[in-house]
Each structure stands twice: as C-alpha cells, then as structure tokens.
Amino acid sequence: MEQLPLHPAEETNQPLLLLTAPQLTSPVSTQSIMRDVLIALAPAFVASVVVFGWRAALVTVVSVASCVGFEWLWCRLRKTPNTCWDLSAAVTGMLLAFNVPSTLPLYMVVLGAFVAIVLTKELFGGIGCNFANPAIVGRIFLAVSFPAAMATFVAPGSVDLVSSATPLAPASGAHTYLELLLGLHGGVLGETSALAILIGFGYLLVRRVITWHVPVVYVGLVALLSLLVGRDPLAQVLSGGLLLGAVFMATDYTTTPATLRGKLVFAVGCALVTCLIRFYGNLNEGVAYSILFMNLFVPHIDAVTRNTPVGGERVRKGR
Amino acid sequence: MLRGVELRGVRIPHNKATAELATVRMPVPTQVIMPMNQHVGAPCEVQVKRRAHVDVGTLLGHTDARMSADIFSPVSGTVREIRSIHYSNGRSTQAVVIESDGEQTIDNNIAPPEVTDYASLVEAVRHSGIVGLGGAGFPTWLKMDSDLSTIDCWLVNGAECEPYLSSDYREMVEHPDTILHGIRTCLDFSGVPRARICIENNKPRAIELLREMSAGDDRIEVFELPARYPQGASRVILRNVTGRSVPRGGHLTDVGALLFNVTTMSEIGRFLQDGMPLVRRRITVMGDAIETPQNLEVCIGTPVKEILEFCGLKSQPRKVVIGGPMMGITQVEFDAPIVRANSGLLAFTNELVDRPQTTACIRCSACIDNCPMRLAPIDIQKAYMRRDVEKLDELMADLCVECGTCSYVCPAKQPLAQSTRFARAFLRAKQREAKGRR
Structure with missing residues (x-):
C-alpha cells in the first residue's frame, strides 16, 4: 500500500485500520458502572460503622474480600480471564455485608459469599448470566441456615451483644421517625439508615446508573398498601430492608427486566409480595424474598413487555 | 398503555470544532477518480473514452435505469484510464480517472435549466x-x-x-x-x-x-x-x-x-x-492526525491523499474514516476518492483508534433504552448467533437504521451495531429466499 510522504520520520508499515462503525464509544464501562454503585453504597457503609462500630467494617471487609476472592479463584480454576476488575464481585460483597447483622460470625459471612458468588453467579455463567441476585441468595441462605445468628442484632452505640428486635418485629413503634431515618436502631448493616440509602440513590440517579422508576414505584406502592391495611406507611418504608432492596437490589441490571414497562411490572410485583409477607406471613421481613421471587419471573416479564419497534405497530396489530 | 420514553437518542459530545470556520475552497486536484456508483441504485455506464478531453460538467456516466443519477466531470482535463476500484467493504466498481489540466474550462452544454412545471x-x-x-x-x-x-x-x-x-x-x-x-x-x-x-x-x-x-x-x-x-x-x-x-x-x-x-x-x-451539475461538495476534515481541521469545498472524486496533504498531517494516520465517527466507513487506501454523498473525512493517529475490549453483557438494557427505533439490539445479536430467522423477524431486525447508538452506549462494548447489520442482511436474504420459493 502507498504511504503518505508527509512525515518520513514517522512512516510506518502499519496498514490502515479497517473497523466497522461506529468508531466512537461512550466512556461508560461495566467497571465504571460498578464503581458508581460502590460509591453510592459508601454512605450506607459509613452509617453502619457509625451505628454498629468497627465490627460492621470488619464484616464488610471480609464479605468483599471473600466475594472477590471466590471470583478470582473461580476464574483461576476455570482458566478464564480474571473478571475481578469489573468490580461486580465487590458490589456483591458490599450488598451481602449490608444484608447481615454486625454480630454474624465471620465464617458465616464467608459461606454466604461462597453461595452468592460461586453457586448463584459463576455456576450460571458469571456476570450477566445469573438469574437471581447473588447477594439476596446469600442472605436467604444465611437466614435459613443460621436463623439465630442472623437475628442477633447489636443495639446501636453499644458493643454488647443484645438480641434486640428489628423495628419491623411486633414490638414496633419503639422508634421515632427520626431514629428510623438516621438508622439509630438494631438491624442488619445496610438496612438501618434510610438517609444514607437515599443519598446513594441520588448519586445513582445523577450518574444515570439507574432510573427512578423501580425504587419509587416499589416503595410508593408498599406505602400505599400499608395505608390501605391500616399500618403506618412511613414506618413501613423507613424500616427493614425496603429502601436498600428497592434502590440497590431491585435495580440490579442482570436480574430485572429489560424494558421500562417490564421494570414497572417487576416493581409492582415486588411491592405486592413484600406486603403479603410483611402483613400476612410468618416473617418480619419480606424484601429479600420478594425480589428473589420476582427475579424468577424476569424471562416471562421480558417476553411480554418487549418494546414495539417504531414502524412495527401496524404489523403487530394486523396479526 | 405505557409506551416508555419516546425517542430519546443519546447525548454524544458534538466535537464540532470546525463549525465556525468558513469554508475553504481546495485547489483543483491533479487527478480525480470518479466511481460509477456514487448513489443508491444501478451503477452508471461510462460515457467517455480513454484519452478523451473532458470539461467541467461533461457527462461521464449515465444509465437508462430509473434508479440512478448521472455523473459529471468536476475538472477539465484528459481521461487517463477507466479501471475498476475496490471499496473497503469489498465491493468494486468502474471508475473514470481524469488528469486535470487546471484550466477548468466549462462544458458548452451547461446552461440553467428551463423549468415551467x-x-x-x-x-x-x-x-x-x-x-x-x-x-x-x-x-x-x-x-x-x-x-x-x-x-x-x-x-x-x-x-x-x-x-x-x-x-x-x-x-x-x-x-x-x-x-x-x-x-x-x-x-x-x-x-x-x-x-x-x-x-x-x-x-x-x-x-x-x-x-x-x-x-x-x-x-x-x-x-x-x-x-x-x-x-x-x-x-x-x-x-x-x-x-x-x-x-x-x-x-x-x-x-x-x-x-x-x-x-x-x-x-x-x-x-x-x-445549471452546473453536482461536481463539488463541502466536507469536514478533522481528526487528531490533521494539522488544520477545516471545512473544505472539494471536487468530487478528489483522492483522500490529496485532501490530507492539503490540510497537512501532524502524524501518520492509522485510521481514515469517510463520513462521521458514528456511521462513517474506514478506508484501507489513501487513494480512495470522496464521492457525492460523503460529508466528512477523518484521520486519526491515536484518538478513536483503539477499541475497548468486549466484555460480557450485563443486561443493563442501555441498547434497548437508547435505540431510536425501539429495537432490542442485544436480543437481535443473540438471535443472529443462533441464525434464528423467526426470532429475528419477530424482533423486526430489518427496521435497524444502522445509527450505531447501541454499540456506542454498550458498557460491555459488545459489537451490537455490527451484529444487527449482519442480522438485517441475513433476515432480508432469508425473506427473499422464502418469497422466491412461494
């Protein structure tokens, strides 16, 4: 091929690159998205350390380290490229830690991470292929396997292991709205401070990582249904795992529907199941189960909520 | 029924650095290469002989087929050769190569058309x-x-x-x-x-x-x-x-x-x-390899090489694109001519050269949310990988306008635009086949 006689010093024998359009790509990558999610989780992390002390930090570090470690080990054993740097395992680790009490024995945290990363994510094909949210499955596994340890909460501001009920337990009403908002009550790490979760939500919206639809519909519908059955809507919204679940887990890309319509169906389903469990079930908390339950319906929701392409309207009607 | 958000499109940095620069008229090139299919439809047949003299506006290519457009000489000079040239998409076409004499004498037949209805x-x-x-x-x-x-x-x-x-x-x-x-x-x-x-x-x-x-x-x-x-x-x-x-x-x-x-x-x-037919056009010349980015009025058929030399090169380009960065086509030869429908020429040494690595789809639905035609590029890609004609038909892959938005927004850098392009061609071929059998 002919070379341009313009810059003899820089002349090379490299052929011109032949690449298909578009030549431009956006700066957003899987890694940058996951980094944003980690940043959005930071306020809740800080809140948990303030409320529960250093053990909260320890649980989080162990959880993140074991999630990333399992992912690294999996890639190593399978001889596939190392995917730890996409940061998705770190996000799972953070979320798993936020779903357990600060008093949980560390070996249980590691077990939960194994279930989340290896059993839920990697065995189904790794990032993007899991049908259920890894952190939620990890939490449910721990709750079912170690019910006592998972329900032992430390009272805020003390280091004593006090088995105190979460605000959603029947003894509810013991906390003011302000205490609920700031998170000054017992519970799992990430479920306490509503304010910290909302700050993270705001960040995700600004960075366009998620849209407002799912969290707002989910939480709003739970509030509405609480009102209908005569419960305190604000207490229902501010306590338990609702905000954490609605903002960080019901918006997980992989395990929720693709289109906006599908996402709305998903959010409504989550709200209904949450309320059924909270109001009429044996469990105090229904968020994790409701999201897992709805995760299973995603392929079916996707199939019936596909967008109609522009220009495809008439054809579809004709059928 | 909720229809989701209406056609949104994406915000892509405009990067229109040449917008406020007045058009510069590039001097007549030493030679022009005039391909005979500078349009959608039937290619023209060459109307001039080798060594013939042509003027500005002389008819070079014509066909009686309806779906076509005549091709005229942008320079005065001599037809040096009539040869076949290759495009970077692998297709080839006849082209008239004209050595310009620099006189720019105008063809005698050029006169404003009489339009009455x-x-x-x-x-x-x-x-x-x-x-x-x-x-x-x-x-x-x-x-x-x-x-x-x-x-x-x-x-x-x-x-x-x-x-x-x-x-x-x-x-x-x-x-x-x-x-x-x-x-x-x-x-x-x-x-x-x-x-x-x-x-x-x-x-x-x-x-x-x-x-x-x-x-x-x-x-x-x-x-x-x-x-x-x-x-x-x-x-x-x-x-x-x-x-x-x-x-x-x-x-x-x-x-x-x-x-x-x-x-x-x-x-x-x-x-x-x-009454002068279309023989010149304006193109935007940009890219990090270009010394002086500008809007240039060039003779149609001017080889990329002459334009790059006129604008000056800061460094050896590794990627040359005719058109824009979203829909333009990369060139493999510096000899490629600018044709009628081209509106840009980009030359890159570092910028936009390296493609980020493709990673696994995380089902973020960015391609679905941003497709202006409301298609589902990732589903089309999966269906195409299986060569599933029925599914591609259901997904209406043929409606793709090849804008490249899906590839642009994909955080996993999946080649969605490319696979949709393949899927569209595949679906159309299969549909034609089915029609033929009936």
Whole structure:
C-alpha cells in the first residue's frame, strides 16, 4: 500500500485500520458502572460503622474480600480471564455485608459469599448470566441456615451483644421517625439508615446508573398498601430492608427486566409480595424474598413487555 | 398503555470544532477518480473514452435505469484510464480517472435549466447528478418523482447529528438563500403546501438565519429539534417532527412525507440558477492526525491523499474514516476518492483508534433504552448467533437504521451495531429466499 510522504520520520508499515462503525464509544464501562454503585453504597457503609462500630467494617471487609476472592479463584480454576476488575464481585460483597447483622460470625459471612458468588453467579455463567441476585441468595441462605445468628442484632452505640428486635418485629413503634431515618436502631448493616440509602440513590440517579422508576414505584406502592391495611406507611418504608432492596437490589441490571414497562411490572410485583409477607406471613421481613421471587419471573416479564419497534405497530396489530 | 420514553437518542459530545470556520475552497486536484456508483441504485455506464478531453460538467456516466443519477466531470482535463476500484467493504466498481489540466474550462452544454412545471423540474434535477447529500446518496429526482397526492409536508433535514461534522451547518450559514430558493421552487411547482426545515438546537445561528430569511413566507417553517443522536436519521426525524412512523418495509412517502437533506435542497437551488451539475461538495476534515481541521469545498472524486496533504498531517494516520465517527466507513487506501454523498473525512493517529475490549453483557438494557427505533439490539445479536430467522423477524431486525447508538452506549462494548447489520442482511436474504420459493 502507498504511504503518505508527509512525515518520513514517522512512516510506518502499519496498514490502515479497517473497523466497522461506529468508531466512537461512550466512556461508560461495566467497571465504571460498578464503581458508581460502590460509591453510592459508601454512605450506607459509613452509617453502619457509625451505628454498629468497627465490627460492621470488619464484616464488610471480609464479605468483599471473600466475594472477590471466590471470583478470582473461580476464574483461576476455570482458566478464564480474571473478571475481578469489573468490580461486580465487590458490589456483591458490599450488598451481602449490608444484608447481615454486625454480630454474624465471620465464617458465616464467608459461606454466604461462597453461595452468592460461586453457586448463584459463576455456576450460571458469571456476570450477566445469573438469574437471581447473588447477594439476596446469600442472605436467604444465611437466614435459613443460621436463623439465630442472623437475628442477633447489636443495639446501636453499644458493643454488647443484645438480641434486640428489628423495628419491623411486633414490638414496633419503639422508634421515632427520626431514629428510623438516621438508622439509630438494631438491624442488619445496610438496612438501618434510610438517609444514607437515599443519598446513594441520588448519586445513582445523577450518574444515570439507574432510573427512578423501580425504587419509587416499589416503595410508593408498599406505602400505599400499608395505608390501605391500616399500618403506618412511613414506618413501613423507613424500616427493614425496603429502601436498600428497592434502590440497590431491585435495580440490579442482570436480574430485572429489560424494558421500562417490564421494570414497572417487576416493581409492582415486588411491592405486592413484600406486603403479603410483611402483613400476612410468618416473617418480619419480606424484601429479600420478594425480589428473589420476582427475579424468577424476569424471562416471562421480558417476553411480554418487549418494546414495539417504531414502524412495527401496524404489523403487530394486523396479526 | 405505557409506551416508555419516546425517542430519546443519546447525548454524544458534538466535537464540532470546525463549525465556525468558513469554508475553504481546495485547489483543483491533479487527478480525480470518479466511481460509477456514487448513489443508491444501478451503477452508471461510462460515457467517455480513454484519452478523451473532458470539461467541467461533461457527462461521464449515465444509465437508462430509473434508479440512478448521472455523473459529471468536476475538472477539465484528459481521461487517463477507466479501471475498476475496490471499496473497503469489498465491493468494486468502474471508475473514470481524469488528469486535470487546471484550466477548468466549462462544458458548452451547461446552461440553467428551463423549468415551467413540476415535471420539468424533476426532469432537470434528473440531469443534475444530485443525490441525497446527507450520506444516503439516494437519487433526488427519483424521490421527487413520487406520487405527491398524499404528501403534505416537504421536510428538510438540517439536523446534522453526527459528531465532528459541520458541512450542513456551513451550508445553512453560508448559503441560506440557495437553500430557500430550492425549497420555494419545489413548493411552487409541486403544490405541496408547506415545508419544514428541521435543525438541532445546537445550531442557533442557522436557526436564526433561516427564520429571518423565511419570515415573509408562511409555507416555510424552521423547526427546532433537541440535539440528540441520531436525530438526523430519516425515520427518527420524521417521527420527531410529524409524529408519524414508517411502517415496516415502507417508505416515507407511504406516510405523506418527503425528506431532503438541507445541502441537497441548496444544490437544487444553485443548479436552477447556474445549471452546473453536482461536481463539488463541502466536507469536514478533522481528526487528531490533521494539522488544520477545516471545512473544505472539494471536487468530487478528489483522492483522500490529496485532501490530507492539503490540510497537512501532524502524524501518520492509522485510521481514515469517510463520513462521521458514528456511521462513517474506514478506508484501507489513501487513494480512495470522496464521492457525492460523503460529508466528512477523518484521520486519526491515536484518538478513536483503539477499541475497548468486549466484555460480557450485563443486561443493563442501555441498547434497548437508547435505540431510536425501539429495537432490542442485544436480543437481535443473540438471535443472529443462533441464525434464528423467526426470532429475528419477530424482533423486526430489518427496521435497524444502522445509527450505531447501541454499540456506542454498550458498557460491555459488545459489537451490537455490527451484529444487527449482519442480522438485517441475513433476515432480508432469508425473506427473499422464502418469497422466491412461494
């Protein structure tokens, strides 16, 4: 091929690159998205350390380290490229830690991470292929396997292991709205401070990582249904795992529907199941189960909520 | 029923650094290469012999096929050879190579056309070599020759949504008079009641200027559009301006609209005045390898090499793109000529050269949310991998407009635009096959 006689010093024998359009790509990558999610989780992390002390930090570090470690080990054993740097395992680790009490024995945290990363994510094909949210499955596994340890909460501001009920337990009403908002009550790490979760939500919206639809519909519908059955809507919204679940887990890309319509169906389903469990079930908390339950319906929701392409309207009607 | 968010498009940095630079007229090149298929449709047959003398405006290529547009010489000089040239997409075509003598003597047959009614206007445009100059290259006369009884709006596309490019913008700022002359003449003879010039709101000067100059004419409206990619794609602009959508397998005329690029209208206006067929055009030359980025008026057929030499190179380009960074085509030879529908020439050494690594799809649905045609590119890719014709048909892969938005937004850097392009071709081939069997 002919070379341009313009810059003899820089002349090379490299052929011109032949690449298909578009030549431009956006700066957003899987890694940058996951980094944003980690940043959005930071306020809740800080809140948990303030409320529960250093053990909260320890649980989080162990959880993140074991999630990333399992992912690294999996890639190593399978001889596939190392995917730890996409940061998705770190996000799972953070979320798993936020779903357990600060008093949980560390070996249980590691077990939960194994279930989340290896059993839920990697065995189904790794990032993007899991049908259920890894952190939620990890939490449910721990709750079912170690019910006592998972329900032992430390009272805020003390280091004593006090088995105190979460605000959603029947003894509810013991906390003011302000205490609920700031998170000054017992519970799992990430479920306490509503304010910290909302700050993270705001960040995700600004960075366009998620849209407002799912969290707002989910939480709003739970509030509405609480009102209908005569419960305190604000207490229902501010306590338990609702905000954490609605903002960080019901918006997980992989395990929720693709289109906006599908996402709305998903959010409504989550709200209904949450309320059924909270109001009429044996469990105090229904968020994790409701999201897992709805995760299973995603392929079916996707199939019936596909967008109609522009220009495809008439054809579809004709059928 | 909830329909989701209407056509949104994406914000892509415009990078139109050359927008406020007045067009520079490039000197006549030493040679031009005139391929015979610079348009959608049947290629032209060569009308000149080797060693023949040609003038500016001499007919080089013509065919009796309807879907075609004549090709004229942009220089005066001698036909050096008639050879076949290869495009970087693997196709090849006949091309006339003309050595220019620098005299630029004008062909004796050039005279302003006599236009008395719409039929004579269409006939005149037929012999002007004018094609869709926004990149499509569809023969303009053929579009004008459609059944006008249902057409209520003459749409003029001045969106220029491609990043980097500013050649349409320069046309609107430098020649608003010929644009309006072209539009008015078309409205006068066609009987179409109104025209809308659609411009993205990142070009306030063009909007203001055209509004000012069309103030006395109620038929012409300047329509402001949000600056989102791919606003200028014909089906997208139609939807956003008129609310209509073209049915699958149909054309814009099926829903009562005709759409022309703003530079195409300007060329019609100019041709009606001086009778010179389309032999020159403006292109935006940019990229990090270019010493002096600028808007250049070049002879059609000028080889990329001569343009790069004229603008100066800072470094050896590793990637040369004809067109914009979203839809343009990479070139493998510096000899490739600029043809009628090209509006940009980009040369890169470092910028936009390395492709980020493709990683696993995380089902983020960015491609689905941002597709201007509301397709599901990732599902199309999966169906294409399985060669699942039925699924591709259900997903309507044939509606893709190849804007590249899906590939642009994908955080996993999946080649979605490419696979959708393959899927579309595959689906169309299979559909043709099925039709043939019936």
